[in-house]
Amino acid sequence: MDPRSGKIVVVSHCLLNVHSLEDGLAEYRGCEEELISALIEEGVGIFQLPCPEMTISHISRLPLPKDSYDNPRIREKYRELAREVASTLSQFASKGYKIVAVVGAEASPTCGISVVGRWKDPEKRGRFPEDVEFVEGMGVFMEELKRELEERDIQTNWIGLPGKTLKSLDPERYDKMRVIEELRRLTRG
Numbered sequence: 311m312d313p314r315s316g317k318i319v320v321v322s323h324c325l326l327n328v329h330s331l332e333d334g335l336a337e338y339r340g341c342e343e344e345l346i347s348a349l350i351e352e353g354v355g356i357f358q359l360p361c362p363e364m365t366i367s368h369i370s371r372l373p374l375p376k377d378s379y380d381n382p383r384i385r386e387k388y389r390e391l392a393r394e395v396a397s398t399l400s401q402f403a404s405k406g407y408k409i410v411a412v413v414g415a416e417a418s419p420t421c422g423i424s425v426v427g428r429w430k431d432p433e434k435r436g437r438f439p440e441d442v443e444f445v446e447g448m449g450v451f452m453e454e455l456k457r458e459l460e461e462r463d464i465q466t467n468w469i470g471l472p473g474k475t476l477k478s479l480d481p482e483r484y485d486k487m488r489v490i491e492e493l494r495r496l497t498r499g
Contacts, residue, residue: 317354317497318402320395320412321345322421323361325471330361332373337474345413345471348490352497354410357402359395362388362420362451373438373475375427376419379450388420388451389458396458409459409466410497414452416470416484422449423470439475467496 325345328336349356363371366384399409414423426449427442429435436442448456452468459466469492472484 315353315355316407317352317410318357318399318407319349319354319410319493319497320357320359320399320466321349322413322415322418322471323359323364324415324418324421325413326356326358330364330369332371335373335474342471344486344490345493348494349497352494354497355407357399359421359455360391362391363418365391374419375429375438375442376422376447376450377429377432379419385450385454389454392451392454392458395455396462396464399459399464400462403462403464409464411467411469411493412452412455412459413469413471413493414449416472417444417476418449418473420449420451422447423452423468424448425470425472425476439479444476444479469493469496 324330325342328338328341363379366379366387403409414421416422417425417427419426424446425444426447427439427444430441430443434441456468469489471489472486476484477486
C-alpha cells in the first residue's frame with residue numbers, strides 16, 4: 311500500500327499557468343499560489359485541464375465574454391475536448407479515486423462555474439470589461455465537461471475561483487480565500 315490520498319481536484323489551466331491568460335488579467339507570476347498551496351497541503355492530486363480558449367483563439371487573444379464563444383462550431387470543439395478529459399477522469403474514477411472538485415476560473419467565458427460575462431449590448435459589443443455585465447451562468451467548456459462527467463456518472467463539486475476582474479468589481483462577494491477554505495473542507499470529507 312502506498313500513501314496516495316485517492317483524491318483528485320481538476321483545475322482550470324490558467325490557475326496552474328497564468329501565462330495562458332489574456333494580457334492584463336494575471337495576478338501572479340506563475341500560478342494561483344494560495345490555491346496550489348492549499349491543494350498540496352491537503353494531499354490531493356491535481357489534474358490540469360487544457361485551456362479551451364487557446365485551442366480556438368491561441369495565446370494572443372483579447373478577453374471576451376461568453377457570447378463570443380457560445381456558437382455551434384466552438385461548442386462542438388469544446389465537446390470533443392471535454393470528452394477526452396472525461397475519458398481520462400473516468401479512468402481515475404474506475405480505480406476508486408474520488409474526483410473531489412472541478413475548480414474553474416470564475417467569470418471566464420469558457421471555464422466559469424457560476425458567473426460569466428455577457429455583452430451589455432450584444433449588437434454593439436464593445437470593450438472588456440467596460441461593456442460587459444457579469445451574470446449567473448457557466449462557461450461553455452465547463453457546461454460540456456459537466457455533461458460529459460454526468461454521462462459517465464462522475465459526481466463532483468463545481469468551484470469557481472474569482473479572478474482579478476470580479477474581485478475588482480466586488481471584493482467582498484468574490485473572496486478568493488473563502489472559496490479556497492471551502493475547497494479545503496471538501497478535500498477533507
